[in-house]
Amino acid sequence: MAGWSPPAVPVRKCRSRADDPGGRRRSPVSGRESAPWVQAAGLLLAVVAGAARCGGQKESIPRPDLARVDAELRQAVEADQDTVRKAPGSAEGWGRLGDRYRYHDWLPEAAQCYARAEQLEPGEFLWPYLRGLTLARIDPTASAKALSRALEIGPDYAPAHVNYAQVLAHLGRLEEAREQFERASGLDPTSSHAELGLGQLLLASGQYPAARDHLELALQRNSEHREAHLALSQAYMALGEQEQARRHAERARQLPKETFMDDPRGSRVPPPAGARAHMEIGRELQKRGMLEQAAEQYREALRSDPNLEKVHYNLGTLLAKQGKLEEAAVSLGEAVRLDPDDQEARYSLGLVFSSLGKLDDASRHLRTVLERKPDNADAHYNLGTVLARQGQLDQAFGHLAEAARIRPEHADTQVNLAAVLAQQGKTDPAVAHLREALRIEPDHAKAHKILGDLLIEQGKSQQGMNEYRETLRLQPGWPEPARRLALALATRPKPTPQDLAEAVKLAELACEETGRKNPLALDTLAAAYAAARQLDRAATAAQQALEIAASTNQPELVRQIRARLSQIQSPSGETRGASR
Known part of the structure; x- marks a missing residue:
């Protein structure tokens, strides 16, 4: 596949076999010159025959396998194909068909559609750009050529420079990638992805102070850019600043797994059709905080295909965020039923049961998660918390201690260990765990509060009151x-x-x-x-x-x-x- 791109399809002018190379028109029967009326009839026949042959030579419409897609999506694809069949000279028609194919991961077919649109409208930036984005996942070399062509047409679109830089970096063309990231950052002073790319290149080459500076700038532009937090954590670790590294790693853990770049020209979305389209729209709406609209899209997806485990999971986690815990439990329970090995869904179901006060159910699901993945620190932490609420303090301490062993720099685990020890009357070790929590996270309000409680119990009233004052400073x-x-x-x-x-x-x-x-x-x-x-x-x-x-x-x-x-x-x- 390296270097492949859709072949150019020349526009052919078809000739009738009745056309004489010398310019005279002869009878298709005898070869003799015909009378004018015969020539006219012959010309009519020639045009009809030529049109038929040209029709046979038109570029065929790429057709992915639709055998396993749902009826709604199949109808939408066939309608888009029919639009191209009726207007084969429309670049927009080919582009819209490419959008449909790309959205549903029929990438080679999408690339062919964008290539045809580009042939029909060679001065339009959009078609080589979309073709480059499509090929990035299946043929980076061809992707780089297409994106380069797009930037020749439209050199001032910052997201295109970022995408081109990412492909170049993947191909090992690092200096060219750096130039493209710098160009993007200059064109768009709000682009965190451009500064992230520069920081990652410098990080990979061991230039840690410079990497840190670019990554800090990325976070100034978008403080919730997860990948920038992760990369900055690595930079600080390399620079020996472990507390800063820990802080950024912990922040990254709290953020969505991917930070999407604002790229309106590269984000053309076809009208929704089929379960997957509704699911993807739901995910996008959820990222934007439009939870009610997202939930409706997920429900629409499940009306098309009720066996989509991932949609049940997405809907369940969304409902949990809305506080609709009973509904969330139903959706997550269905996700677990459809895929008993989905430990992420089972873990989320355990958390929902915990929030509902159904502690036995919560404990059962969290234990199952740990049977499959014994080193899951979050599962140990939450199971320990559930067991503490059930009064099973020894077991609770065991799971919380294991969570602390796996993830020692987690302040909440230290706080909950202290709470369990305090319930067991072990005040001194409880105080030690709280001080460790505050070493990890000095502004942990709950740690200050519990430490105040224990110091008061120990008769250290002034110290206890100081801790309460610090708690109220942090959480008035x-x-x-x-x-x-x-x-x-x-x-x-x-x-x-x-x-x-x-x-x-x-x-x-x-x-x-x-x-x-x-x-x-x-x-x-x-x-x-x-x-x-x-x-x-x-x-x-x-x-x-x-x-x-x-x-x-x-x-x-x-x-x-x-x-x-x-x-x-x-x-x-x-x-x-x-x-x-």
């Missing part, structure tokens, strides 16, 4: 650390007026953030008011807390709040604590 609206800090301030041995004012403010914040429906927050507000000698307000808050605790069947909390209310209403009005 979080009611629980606000409540706990308020409680610590209100119940310290010798609170200052500033302590008490801050305690009231924080307790009021916790109550507002919980809609004044959380009995613990209201009980803490009562304690803060009582410590600040605002006894009427303290009694009102305690009464509200008592009513909510009683209506939600929390007898132990009811007992504690009644004791608090009794203290508030006593002559001294003293209170030395609230519900933790």
Whole structure:
């Protein structure tokens, strides 16, 4: 295939066999010169015969095998083919047929259609460009020639330079690739793909500082460019900056697997037809955040072919993002039924069951994932979290420890290990894991919060309050650390007026953030008011807390709040604590 491109098809002018080389027209029967009326009849016959022969010599329409496609797509393909058959001189008709073939991965046939369009309209940039994009996956050498031709016609289209550079790099023509990436970056100062390409070339040649600079610029242009984060992680690792490398690797893990370049001229899409077309449109809409429209496209695909496992998976993950967990479980369950070996679908189903509180089902699916792939750190992490919620703390610790062994630089794993240890009463090792989490991710709000809880328990009140303050700096609206800090301030041995004012403010914040429906927050507000000698307000808050605790069947909390209310209403009005 190397060097192949669709052969040029000359436009032939057909001659009738009745045409005389010398310019005279002879009778097709006797060879004698004919009378004028006979000549006219002969001419008519010749034109008809010549037209028939020319029809036989027209370029045939490439026809992929449609035996296994669904009826909707087959009808659309045949309609596009019929359009070309009726208007074989239309470059746009050939181009639209090429679009249909390319969209459905009939790439050799698509390339032939674009080549015919180019012959019919040789000055049009679009046809060699689309032919080059099509050939990139099956014949890079021919692709490079086609893209070069397109850029001769339209030299100022930045995405074409990026695509040409990528093909050149694949062919090992690195200096030419560099020139094309630089040209693209100059034409489009927003192109992250151009700077990514330059960074990758420099990274491959060991020029790490220069690679870093181009990759940082790529992320300035698009902070969510996954491939730039990955490449920058490699550059920082080579430069010995491990923390930066870890940060970019972790960010890449959170982003979609591919960052698509904005290329309107190369992204011609035929009208949707068939299950695959609806699936692809759904994926594109989902990437743009148009979730309702994407879901409808997935459902349309499943109406064409209900056995498409990947569509069930895509629809299930989309529904999970929308919070429609019951529907998500149905779609993901169908994906797993159609392909029991799809561990990604099974893993996602486990997460949905976990979010639904169906912990036994979640545990079963996550265990199956680990049977097939024992080194799946995410599965160990989530299974450990599910087991902790089930109270199976030893098993939970085992899976979380395995997740930490496989992926030691994951802060959330360290936090959950600490939470399990804290439940087991192992405060010192729990604190150690939290400090490790904060070494990995210094701004981890949950780690600061839990560390504050444990330090308070250890009697290190000031250190604990510092951790709560850091938590609220990172996540200002979080009611629980606000409540706990308020409680610590209100119940310290010798609170200052500033302590008490801050305690009231924080307790009021916790109550507002919980809609004044959380009995613990209201009980803490009562304690803060009582410590600040605002006894009427303290009694009102305690009464509200008592009513909510009683209506939600929390007898132990009811007992504690009644004791608090009794203290508030006593002559001294003293209170030395609230519900933790």
